[in-house]
Structure formats: C-alpha cells, structure tokens
C-alpha cells in the first residue's frame with residue numbers, strides 16, 4: 593500500500609509463539625531494520641525486578657514460578673510503553689498479548705490510537721526443539737545477546753562474542769519452571785493463534801532451522817506486508 597500524504601499510523605507487529613520459539617532473538621534482529629521499537633514484556637519485568645521497583649515486586653513471584661503476571665499489571669505497563677516516542681512509527685510486541693483479555697485490551701488500545709490492525713507472526717516450532725532451546729539458552733549480562741550452548745555456542749564458553757560479557761542462564765529456564773511456562777502457554781496463549789487466525793491477521797512462520805534462516809523468513813513477511 594503506498595504511503596499517503598499524511599503521517600502513517602503506527603505499525604503493530606505481534607510475535608506469537610511458545611516460550612523458546614525464538615521470538616526475542618528474532619525481534620532483536622529485525623525490529624530496528626523496519627524502524628520499529630522492540631517491546632518485550634519479559635525483558636521489562638526482568639528489568640523492573642533487577643531495579644526492585646514496585647512493578648518488579650508485583651511481578652516477581654509469577655515470573656519466578658513460570659506463571660503469568662496478572663493482566664492489570666501487564667496492561668498498565670504495556671500501555672505506558674506504547675505511548676513512548678520511539679513507538680510512534682510502530683513496534684514489535686514480543687511476549688504480549690498472552691491471554692485473551694490482553695488481546696482484547698490491545699485491540700482497544702490500537703483502535704483508540706488509530707493504529708492499523710496488527711500483523712501477527714506465529715512462530716511454529718516442534719515441542720522437542722523448545723526444551724532444547726530453553727535449557728540451552730544463555731544470555732549476555734552486558735548486551736543481552738542470546739546464545740544456545742547446543743545450537744549457537746559462543747566462541748569462548750561462557751563469554752559473549754561481541755563484548756566478552758559473562759553469559760548467564762535465566763533462573764526461569766530451569767526445568768521445573770520451564771514445564772510451568774509451557775503449560776501456561778498451552779492453556780492461556782495458544783488459543784490466541786485461532787483468535788488471530790479467525791480475524792485474518794495471522795501469518796505462520798516456520799521457526800525451525802538456524803537463527804539466520806528464521807530471520808530471513810521473518811524479514812520476508814515484514815517486507816511483504818509493510
């Protein structure tokens with residue numbers, strides 16, 4: 593669609609898929625190329641928790657146990673974030689919405705801001721790959737780069753290739769917490785696949801294969817629909 597003379601309304605892209613599907617990795621790789629802000633609710637909660645803010649306190653026990661943070665808390669946080677100036681051209685939502693109520697609230701927010709209908713990219717990945725990605729995931733303490741000790745190891749074990757930062761395992765990537773996150777996904781978030789498909793907003797991307805291969809597929813979808 594050609595751009596009209598007026599300012600274009602913000603583009604909302606939702607990355608939907610189970611924990612471990614690679615949403616965060618891909619959002620980091622592609623968002624800025626399209627001038628979109630990357631909004632990761634998981635990263636926001638981890639940031640609040642590390643700074644011991646009130647919001648961090650509210651979220652902590654849910655994040656640590658693999659449960660979902662209550663909708664009101666999430667919605668307030670995302671609403672504030674979307675109104676920031678860097679979201680004006682658009683944003684990639686990574687890890688949100690995760691419940692039907694969040695999806696409905698988002699639709700309302702987008703309508704109120706005259707945003708386009710969201711584009712939902714669904715990351716399809718086999719269940720056994722998820723466990724491998726989650727248990728193998730390591731993150732750089734300095735820059736947040738994501739590695740996988742099985743599939744995408746750093747050159748020096750435990751150190752980031754970019755800045756030499758220490759790599760750590762997220763506490764919620766322990767096996768019993770992973771199980772809870774996956775079961776929350778099945779119960780609360782998977783129904784959103786049909787919710788968005790029925791509305792004609794969903795594009796499925798094969799999220800198996802290397803990081804670069806998946807990036808290429810996501811870029812194609814974003815380029816095609818932009």
Ligand code: ADP
Nearest residue numbers: 611612633634654655659660661666687688690
């Ligand atoms: P992953 O997608 O790999 O499970 P995230 O980093 O997206 O991990 O989220 C980590 C945790 O943060 C979740 O397990 C949940 O406790 C909380 N969280 C993140 N986003 C939401 C959301 N939209 N609604 C409720 N809780 C959330």
